[in-house]
Amino acid sequence: FFLLQVLNEKKLQEVDSLWKEFETPEKANKIVKLKHFEKFQDTTEALAASTALVEGKLSKNLKKILKKIVAKDAHEQLAVADAKLGGVIKDKLNLSCIHSPMVAELMRGIRSQIEGLITGLPSREMAAMCLGLAHSLSRYKLKFSPDKVDTMIIQAISLLDDLDKELNNYIMRCREWYGWHFPELGKIITDNLTYCKCVRKVGDRSNFASSDVSDILPEEIEEDVKAAAEISMGTEVSEEDINNIIHLCDQVIEISEYRTQLYDYLKNRMMAIAPNLTIMVGELVGARLIAHAGSLLNLAKHPASTVQLLGAEKALFRALKTKRDTPKFGLIYHASLVGQTNTKNKGKISRMLAAKTALTIRYDALGENTSAEMGAENRLKVETRLRLLEERGIRRISGTGKALARTDKYQNKSEVKIFDPSGDATLPAVSKKRKIQEVEEQDTEVAVKAKKFKAEMKEETTLENEEPVKKKKKKKDKEKQVEEELLNEEALTSPTVENTEKKKKKKKKAKDEDED
Secondary structure, three states, X not given: OEEEEEOOHHHHOOOOOHHHHHOOHHHHHHHEEEEEEOOOOOHHHHHHHHHHHHOXXXXXXXXXXXXXXXXXOOOOOEEOOOHHHHHHHHHHHOOOEEOOHHHHHHHHHHHHOHHHHOOOOOXXXXXXXXXXXXXXXXXXXXXXXXXXXXXXXXXXHHHHHHHHHHHHHHHHHHHHHHHOOOOHHHHHOOOHHHHHHHHHHHOOHHHOOOOOOXXXXXXXXXXXXXXXXXXXXXXXXXXHHHHHHHHHHHHHHHHHHHHHHHHHHHHHHHHHHOHHHHHHHOHHHHHHHHHHHOOHHHHHHOOHHHHHHXXXXXXXXXXXXXXXXXXXXXXXXXXXXXXXXXXXXXXXHHHHHHHHHHHHHHHHHHOOOOOOHHHHHHHHHHHHHHHHHHOOOOEEEOOOOEEEOOOOOOOXXXXXXXXXXXXXXXXXXXXXXXXXXXXXXXXXXXXHHHHHHHHHHHHHXXXXXXXXXXXXXXXXXXXXXXXXXXXXXHHHHOHXXXXXXHHHHHHHHHHHHHHO
């Protein structure tokens, strides 16, 4: 700690030109003078004092110095760079403090000429001291502690995913390899870890009859395995092949045991670093969200809409590019609250869960309290909302809160109803569109008929002039027909008359020829 006394207060009034008075150490010594200097014993004491100043608190050493030296000159004002610290000094020590732009400019000038104002300190020691204190103070500002390291979570969840992939590959290879020797075992034992333990203990299928596998398999499955081993259709393999298969089974069992241990470690880490996030979405989903964002602090900077879609970036940009529906959830889809809802309400629950999760992430990243009460409260709210969505017909959410759905009173209205015969029609009901089409077709038919009628009327007027001529011809034709019919009847009734007439005609013809 060091205290400086101002020598020339008039020059301090000129704030804009005050920097000129601190261009050289000689000029600076004319403005201010060192009154008291006290050295820290070690870095921890310096860090404690500087952190107290950063938080606006009064440390014990500073309090002693102010009581000893400044209290003597109580009539003078104390220039303070931090207004909060000045308020604390005024309340506890009853000293008048000043904080203004002039004080800020004065502090800047003092920092620039600190080596010339404080004598007896080498520049190298001063630089080393400033560097060490700066590192310690930055660690404190960032609240650096081994319990809050989220990089361990990122590495653990990445390793867990890699172990799952490797385990699946190893187990499939083991089943396929041993399946050539004993194919029936894969259908009887479905659990992968139990399958590998059983193969490692027995080896060749001929050993199943004499070996005891009761500690791995239940009695019923053990009997089925022994019966299947006697009538197996698999090929014979050598001892070297069996040894390699057993070695692969050892690898699978070791990796699966390490995976369970890693999962427990990840669960404990997540509860230490982000307890509220773990309660909301679970340790696996929370760890994947942190790994996807890069750190817990980066995740806390994301809004709720981004938290909802983390992990579905490709689908989002594809939907925006093709102008289709955007996705409703990303990594948060694997949370238990979203998984237990039906498909209709998954979007609503994921949106609400993302909003509450964003709050819990910020509380875990920036809050000082490490309790998980906030996460439990928010999870309860999401669960109640989920219950309300499932029971939508019974309850509704109003603007003020939850309220029961009101039902109208039943009123009996006596009305005399008349029988409607149209209900007995067997024809199917015609839709409105079809009715409109039928009306349009009727209108067109009426217009066509009107045109035809007009054309017929014109033809009739032209034919009226020709009718008398046609009537005369018809009368003559009728008269000829009547005469021919009479002649035919006479010919049938009197054949002799016809013969006489024929004879007369012949005689006339003969006379005419003679005369010629």
